[in-house]
Amino acid sequence: MSATLRDVAAAAGVHAATASRALNPETLGMVNPATAKRVREAAERLGYVPNPIARSLKTNRTLSLGAVVPDITNPLFAPIIRGIEDVAVAAGYNVLIANTDNEPDRERDQVASLRARQVDGLILATARIEDPVISTLIADKVPIVLVNRVEPDLPIFSVAGDDASGIRQALRHLHELGHRRIAHIAGPSSTSTGVVRRRTFQLEIGELGLAAEDCPIVEAASYQIEDGAGCLRTVLDEHPGVTAVLAANDLLAIGCYEVLAERGLSCPADLSVVGFNDIPFVDKVWPPLTTVHVRHYDFGAEAARLVLEQLRDPAISPKSVLLSVSLVVRGSTAAPPDR
Known part of the structure; x- marks a missing residue:
């Protein structure tokens, strides 16, 4: 029989609630570091595996985020997704990735599919100016962050380069x-x-x-x-x-x-x-x-942090993050031929 959370708590000499907080990246900060270390060691020793279904029933969250990109074959989206995953996984979340081929109907269907899976938040890397999906998500109060674009006229979180x-x-x-x-x-x-x-x-x-x-x-x-x-x-x-x-x-x-x-x-x-x-x-x-x-990895990482901020505090005010860019001079530029 596999170890339970109560087994871990007993082995670490703590209450089950403390063990739960110590093993959840989102609540780890509420536990004394020495106690958290003792709980982790007990969990590893007993081979304890957290039950994400039980946790989602308790917290009313699936601990998953959706990331929607217009073209997954475009190399610029790989570091964005990596940034999203690194921050999300560290916080105990999984990331579901959807590709739209930059087609409005497919984007609508992919977003609907992710919402049907009850993702806790969405990160959209779409760049189309006219995008009714965004307005719908705002109206439905879905935690959402736009990547690689800013919408100054909408109450929405966003991350973009300058x-x-x-x-x-x-x-x-x-x-x-x-x-x-x-x-x-x-x-x-x-x-x-x-x-x-x-x-x-x-x-x-x-x-x-x-x-x-x-x-x-x-x-x-x-x-x-x-x-x-x-x-x-x-x-x-x-x-x-x-x-x-x-x-x-x-x-x-x-x-x-x-x-x-x-x-x-x-x-x-x-x-x-x-x-x-x-x-x-x-x-x-x-x-x-x-x-x-352009700091695409930072786009993804910051977007994931903004989604998690909204999940921790649904009343937080929307903000836009503009990341600096820099010119990299290589061999494709030189003085014009008439110089």
């Missing part, structure tokens, strides 16, 4: 190298990241005294490599004087590499390329990609 700062840093880097004809491959206008980065690009070229006609903007249909390639073809065909491209994410930038290769052009000798996000392996492509580093 996209505006990232675009400014990238543009100023190119300007300091001598570039005056800089194209922007923008993200979809249906996404918050696409809108913010595009708007900042437009404002910053004005601040730098660059002519709008010399700094074209081509919008990608999605944040995928093939769309980056298609946009650069448009730039090269319609704006042959461009000497640098600032892409709204790294996958769009990698698409630019493909087009340069097919047209016999060199990066950065013929065209400098800058990405955004610093996803894994962009330092391994050739040339290594200059990009804006």
Whole structure:
């Protein structure tokens, strides 16, 4: 017969309630460290395994969180999920991951499925501006955190990077190298990241005294490599004087590499390329990609902490966390060919 909580408590010389608190990451802080250590050692010695079903019946919680991402194959979401899991698991929670393929109907169904499983809170990494799912969750008072976007007009917790700062840093880097004809491959206008980065690009070229006609903007249909390639073809065909491209994410930038290769052009000798996000392996492509580093692991970790805060105190006021970003200069940028 497997050991029970009462067996652990008796072996540690404490009350069963104390043993329960010592073995629950959420209440561990309520127990004297020496006592908690004694309880843990007794549990290990007896081979005690907590019963999550019994705990959920007692606390009216499932000790699980839902994480919803638009494209699980996109490398930027791996560190976000890792950050969520590290914080959640340390607090005694499991994480259920759902992929939406950035489709509204699938997102609605996946969120409904997670709610049917009675997850205690949700973390949404979706970026679509018009998202009725979010309004429904707020109305239903579901503990929720948005990742990689900020909604200043909604009473909701969120974690995002400083996209505006990232675009400014990238543009100023190119300007300091001598570039005056800089194209922007923008993200979809249906996404918050696409809108913010595009708007900042437009404002910053004005601040730098660059002519709008010399700094074209081509919008990608999605944040995928093939769309980056298609946009650069448009730039090269319609704006042959461009000497640098600032892409709204790294996958769009990698698409630019493909087009340069097919047209016999060199990066950065013929065209400098800058990405955004610093996803894994962009330092391994050739040339290594200059990009804006975004702290995606911290996105996930902070989002999980915010959900747990809401579970501990449902009356807590919503807040937005804006994390700093930094430009990482690598081999894909250099002075323009006419310098």
